[in-house]
Amino acid sequence: MAQRYAARLPRHLAPEQVEAVLAAVRSDPRFGRRNHAMILLLARLGLRAPVVIAIQLDDIEWRAGELIIRGKGQRHDRVPIPPDVGEALADYIRHDRVSTSRALFVSTRVPHGPFKDGQVLNAILKDAFARCGVKPPCPYVGSHVLRHSLATNLVRQAASLDEVRDVLRHRSRASTLIYAKVDIEGLRSIAQTWPSMGGAE
Template sequence: MSTMNERLKAESRERLKEEYQIYLRRQRGLTERTIYKYCTFADRFLNFTFKDAPDDLSKITGRDIVRFLQSLTGHVRPSPDKTMSTGMRSFFRFLFQSEKIELNLAVGIPSVANKYAHRIPYHLTPEQVEELLEAVQTSRKSNYAKRNYAMVLLMARLGLRSPEVIAIQLNDIDWRRGEILIRGKGNYYDKIPLLEDVGQAIADYIRDERKGTSRHVFVSSHSPYKPFKDAQILNSILKKALEKTNIPRPKQYTVSYILRHSLATNLVRKGATLEEISNTLRHRSRQTTLLYARQDINGLRTIAQSWPLRKGGAS
């Protein structure tokens, strides 16, 4: 291939990757690490399929995808790497939705079996959630019990992830309107209502315990009172609180997600719709919310779509 053709191919590939990155970032809300990984999968596929020839997306077939997946393992079956299959499916969904290919080849990429797929996330009952909150609030280490309680309450009442809690800054709280800005995954920002008990807990902490000049709301209890580098602090707080209760928990579990899963599960049992749960947890994909629908079959039937899907299964 001539130097001119090589340059044209490289420029075309780069434009495609830029469009794909924008799609993953804005529409899918993925992290930069995942975006990089998915773009790498796409690059590997295109290099395997077209080699030195120019990329011609219209010529891609399902057989090309199968050949590529088989080449990764040397087996007849597709790669057992779930991330690879998910990344490939994402790439072809993007190509179809952006009208770069006529058929939605994503629907032909097999899902990888996951023995945990049907397991409902570990969660607490409403009574257990209150027991855990009380354990945090009544900690003997009173010099930062109010801080810990406010952070855990944000997770229990609003379903915040632990990194979102420690990322909150003073300017993110609109006391007059009763709103709080959440700095979520994939650089997404969301404004959500600040519940009265949550706002009161944060105010109590700021008034009675908080020190230093950091713009972050939650800071270390020791000088120079810096914000936390990571969310491990919340894992530690929850583990210690759980030890003070009779609440059972799996031995190997990231405790920071217990309250988020509990909020969603308890909302389902109270009759909340999937849309309400999705909005509460700020899910970017309905597929994530469907995990909780297994506890509400009647509710799930109300959103069931007719089969087969039209237009190649576009989502």
């Protein structure tokens, strides 16, 4: 059976659902500051989970307000740090982070080392969905849902596909085209009128 690439609409959350999930993450009395900072990086910058886990302390340029993103294929990008993300990072580093590792996000367990992979973010999100009552858009709760949500909501706020591509740091424009399907008004402007009886030749 043929399976068309990207045939489905991107699985995403509405902006108010994203904020509810973030609030649930932040309310965790044990690891709230650390987890909130990690999830904010997914929600505000559209980062992938492995990228968040790989961030080093030296990647934050506080004076410039920028973050160095180490992407695929040794590709490095500089992105501005939104104010709420900067506050969350500073809050976590100042109050909770205890480690000799240069990794930004570390485990609370001795010896407070870096996480092995991005699965920890999936677990954080799964727990947050359960606590805030927001229904995930798909059975499997993965960190990509926040990346898709950011891009989808940008398109619905009239951002161009090129702007979305820059935010998500796609190498190929083809990777961003999936979000054209959520631009309902744009699709209406190019849709052909459905032929009435006797109107088509």
